[in-house]
Amino acid sequence: MKDNIAVIGLGKAGLPLAGVIAENGFEVTGVDIDSGRCEAINRGENPIPEEAGLSELIKRHGGKRLVATSDYGAASGCNVFIVIVPLFIDEFQNPDFGIMERAFRGVGRILAKQDLVVLETTVPPATTETRVRQWLEAESGLSLSAGEFYLAHSPERIMTGVSISRLREFPKVVGGVDIESGARALEVYEQFIPDMHQVSSARVAEFIKIIEGCYRDVNIGLANELLKIADTLEIDFYEAREYANHEYCHIHLPSTGVGGHCIPVYPWFLVKEMERLEKFSHSRLLRASREVNDEMIGYWAEKIVTRCMRVEKPLNEVKICVKGITFRSGVKELYHSRNLALAKFLMEKGLDVYVYDEMFAEEEILELGLKFIEPVDADFVFDSFQLVMI
Amino acid sequence: MKDNIAVIGLGKAGLPLAGVIAENGFEVTGVDIDSGRCEAINRGENPIPEEAGLSELIKRHGGKRLVATSDYGAASGCNVFIVIVPLFIDEFQNPDFGIMERAFRGVGRILAKQDLVVLETTVPPATTETRVRQWLEAESGLSLSAGEFYLAHSPERIMTGVSISRLREFPKVVGGVDIESGARALEVYEQFIPDMHQVSSARVAEFIKIIEGCYRDVNIGLANELLKIADTLEIDFYEAREYANHEYCHIHLPSTGVGGHCIPVYPWFLVKEMERLEKFSHSRLLRASREVNDEMIGYWAEKIVTRCMRVEKPLNEVKICVKGITFRSGVKELYHSRNLALAKFLMEKGLDVYVYDEMFAEEEILELGLKFIEPVDADFVFDSFQLVMI
Numbered sequence: 001m002k003d004n005i006a007v008i009g010l011g012k013a014g015l016p017l018a019g020v021i022a023e024n025g026f027e028v029t030g031v032d033i034d035s036g037r038c039e040a041i042n043r044g045e046n047p048i049p050e051e052a053g054l055s056e057l058i059k060r061h062g063g064k065r066l067v068a069t070s071d072y073g074a075a076s077g078c079n080v081f082i083v084i085v086p087l088f089i090d091e092f093q094n095p096d097f098g099i100m101e102r103a104f105r106g107v108g109r110i111l112a113k114q115d116l117v118v119l120e121t122t123v124p125p126a127t128t129e130t131r132v133r134q135w136l137e138a139e140s141g142l143s144l145s146a147g148e149f150y151l152a153h154s155p156e157r158i159m160t161g162v163s164i165s166r167l168r169e170f171p172k173v174v175g176g177v178d179i180e181s182g183a184r185a186l187e188v189y190e191q192f193i194p195d196m197h198q199v200s201s202a203r204v205a206e207f208i209k210i211i212e213g214c215y216r217d218v219n220i221g222l223a224n225e226l227l228k229i230a231d232t233l234e235i236d237f238y239e240a241r242e243y244a245n246h247e248y249c250h251i252h253l254p255s256t257g258v259g260g261h262c263i264p265v266y267p268w269f270l271v272k273e274m275e276r277l278e279k280f281s282h283s284r285l286l287r288a289s290r291e292v293n294d295e296m297i298g299y300w301a302e303k304i305v306t307r308c309m310r311v312e313k314p315l316n317e318v319k320i321c322v323k324g325i326t327f328r329s330g331v332k333e334l335y336h337s338r339n340l341a342l343a344k345f346l347m348e349k350g351l352d353v354y355v356y357d358e359m360f361a362e363e364e365i366l367e368l369g370l371k372f373i374e375p376v377d378a379d380f381v382f383d384s385f386q387l388v389m390i
Numbered sequence: 391m392k393d394n395i396a397v398i399g400l401g402k403a404g405l406p407l408a409g410v411i412a413e414n415g416f417e418v419t420g421v422d423i424d425s426g427r428c429e430a431i432n433r434g435e436n437p438i439p440e441e442a443g444l445s446e447l448i449k450r451h452g453g454k455r456l457v458a459t460s461d462y463g464a465a466s467g468c469n470v471f472i473v474i475v476p477l478f479i480d481e482f483q484n485p486d487f488g489i490m491e492r493a494f495r496g497v498g499r500i501l502a503k504q505d506l507v508v509l510e511t512t513v514p515p516a517t518t519e520t521r522v523r524q525w526l527e528a529e530s531g532l533s534l535s536a537g538e539f540y541l542a543h544s545p546e547r548i549m550t551g552v553s554i555s556r557l558r559e560f561p562k563v564v565g566g567v568d569i570e571s572g573a574r575a576l577e578v579y580e581q582f583i584p585d586m587h588q589v590s591s592a593r594v595a596e597f598i599k600i601i602e603g604c605y606r607d608v609n610i611g612l613a614n615e616l617l618k619i620a621d622t623l624e625i626d627f628y629e630a631r632e633y634a635n636h637e638y639c640h641i642h643l644p645s646t647g648v649g650g651h652c653i654p655v656y657p658w659f660l661v662k663e664m665e666r667l668e669k670f671s672h673s674r675l676l677r678a679s680r681e682v683n684d685e686m687i688g689y690w691a692e693k694i695v696t697r698c699m700r701v702e703k704p705l706n707e708v709k710i711c712v713k714g715i716t717f718r719s720g721v722k723e724l725y726h727s728r729n730l731a732l733a734k735f736l737m738e739k740g741l742d743v744y745v746y747d748e749m750f751a752e753e754e755i756l757e758l759g760l761k762f763i764e765p766v767d768a769d770f771v772f773d774s775f776q777l778v779m780i
Binding site: 173203207208214216218226228230239244248251273274279283284285289291295 | 515516560561563587589590591593594597598599601602604605606608609611612615616618619620622623624625626629630631633634636638639640641660663664667669671672673674675676678679681682685
């Protein structure tokens with residue numbers, strides 16, 4: 001019997017996956033709380049136009065092999081449930097499981113014997129085997145240890161803009177909460193992901209994704225720290241980086257910090273867990289790199305103000321344009337955007353700050369409570385992505 | 391006129407370079423304070439047998455095209471001086487320029503107009519343009535700004551064991567203290583290094599080498615930190631690392647810390663310089679990774695003692711063998727060896743510690759004030775390179 005697959009969460013990570021699964025010949029039920037989004041998908045409209053290749057998939061399968069709905073009941077005929085909903089962290093850097101708990105309780109209510117549930121959202125280690133299992137067992141009345149359902153973790157490895165090619169070409173791992181779950185999840189995923197690898201447990205699978213993010217955060221932190229040192233020593237950081245990098249050296253690019261849903265969040269999963277276990281010294285480097293990255297907006301703000309002193313106007317009359325407010329170039333997403341935080345920080349200092357971003361129309365900028373300007377009309381332009389002052 | 395080249399310092403970095411230059415058809419005068427070493431080289435004997443390909447070069451050129459001497463006067467006919475002597479740091483992590491100053495003052499005394507001097511030793515930024523220039527000008531009476539001699543920095547990029555192939559295949563950079571010096575140094579080096587690149591200044595060249603080391607130190611620190619976290623969470627770090635690493639992720643291998651002359655030293659060059667300039671927040675990550683790496687011996691010592699508790703003997707009677715005491719596998723070098731530090735730390739705790747290292751004979755171990763044991767005779771073996779407890 002062909003697997004009938006539900007994808008819970010049709011966001012930047014879930015929708016490309018749902019599209020790829022449909023493209024591989026499966027009937028897919030997509031569940032998302034945003035009913036407007038579901039209707040658009042069912043009309044064949046792609047809500048994430050910047051995702052290369054996704055529009056074709058949604059046009060071909062939306063409302064046909066891929067049916068989107070806000071009703072979990074519509075997925076009750078499915079035997080595979082892939083959950084890929086956001087996990088936010090609160091102001092104290094603790095994960096807020098609210099959205100995820102609602103999703104799994106929704107799945108639990110329609111879960112039948114021998115069904116498989118896979119979590120793709122990146123989560124703190126052991127989340128799948130503890131919280132997720134408890135939510136599913138509580139709602140379904142089924143027992144994992146009795147072999148009544150299967151549960152695994154397979155971290156998404158997408159990157160907005162290239163998610164489809166990542167799904168088709170990148171290695172992907174899956175680990176079960178028990179051996180049978182891992183084997184069953186591998187069997188299912190191998191039908192639509194070419195390069196699948198089973199690891200020994202769900203916890204290892206969770207950890208794999210977290211440490212990828214930690215590697216990125218620490219190395220961006222290192223690049224930012226080295227940029228500050230190079231500037232202090234009047235050395236061109238980019239020239240030095242070009243020649244330092246080779247087969248064994250991968251110094252990253254500096255930035256205004258690290259934004260988005262992933263990299264600035266994952267290190268906290270480990271830092272907070274080590275705090276809980278009172279192993280404070282086990283996450284010193286992760287914490288330091290988080291701090292270095294978050295403090296970069298202060299560094300850039302001081303550089304911007306210093307340069308604005310050269311404009312022949314009182315400081316608070318210099319029209320400053322922050323060009324680029326998304327967390328990453330080419331992705332229309334403001335979550336944890338350090339570029340936006342930089343603009344707001346300069347505003348708090350009483351400066352005359354405007355923003356420009358090629359992904360946002362003037363009215364969208366205004367709706368964010370920001371002032372819009374064309375770069376050409378500003379006295380001073382800071383390009384957030386190129387880190388260039390014009 | 392063919393350049394006549396002197397290489398000052400015939401250690402692990404200088405001797406392979408001298409051999410490669412001689413191999414390219416140049417007359418090379420090698421200067422080293424160790425006269426016994428010089429005599430051996432002149433007899434065609436290689437004092438660094440673990441360096442692949444070096445024995446052939448020394449056999450072919452030692453005492454012929456490559457003449458080693460302890461007398462700077464013997465190099466007075468040379469017009470190119472390459473200095474590649476060690477730079478140590480003291481107990482407060484400040485560089486000790488003593489050896490380097492003596493070398494440059496030795497060169498300064500025989501320096502003639504239009505000669506080129508190149509420093510290859512990795513040094514704190516701006517050392518070439520400040521200290522080195524002053525030593526040379528003071529001894530020679532020549533003026534760099536008057537164009538009377540040329541001065542540049544070209545950081546060695548060797549790695550004991552593969553130094554010859556590094557010199558033949560790896561990109562190498564050079565930067566002058568002024569434009570003419572950079573151009574002249576490039577011209578000379580291109581005659582024996584195939585992949586030379588000129589950068590804008592000696593300071594940039596210095597910085598390039600330092601940040602390569604910082605990248606390594608921070609990433610080894612990250613690996614060590616993630617290993618501790620994985621252990622705490624009962625996750626197999628090596629399994630997770632295998633699947634986390636891909637084109638954009640290069641998580642390093644954990645260790646007992648970082649030893650040798652290079653990686654544990656270079657971050658301090660930047661940390662100390664930032665301290666001197668009172669930019670304390672500019673080196674937080676570099677300092678944290680130094681600390682994480684240095685503290686790994688405490689972590690391993692606790693793990694070793696915990697495992698020794700399972701041996702049916704009083705703790706201080708368990709014969710513990712630390713297998714591998716050099717700073718890196720395959721290199722007979724104990725400088726900053728964390729494996730040796732680990733053995734000594736366990737001894738300080740009153741444990742019955744022995745060591746074994748395939749590069750050291752029993753009598754050499756005894757001369758170091760350590761006890762020798764064959765691993766098979768020990769109750770417990772810690773393999774420092776594999777991080778395995780047997």
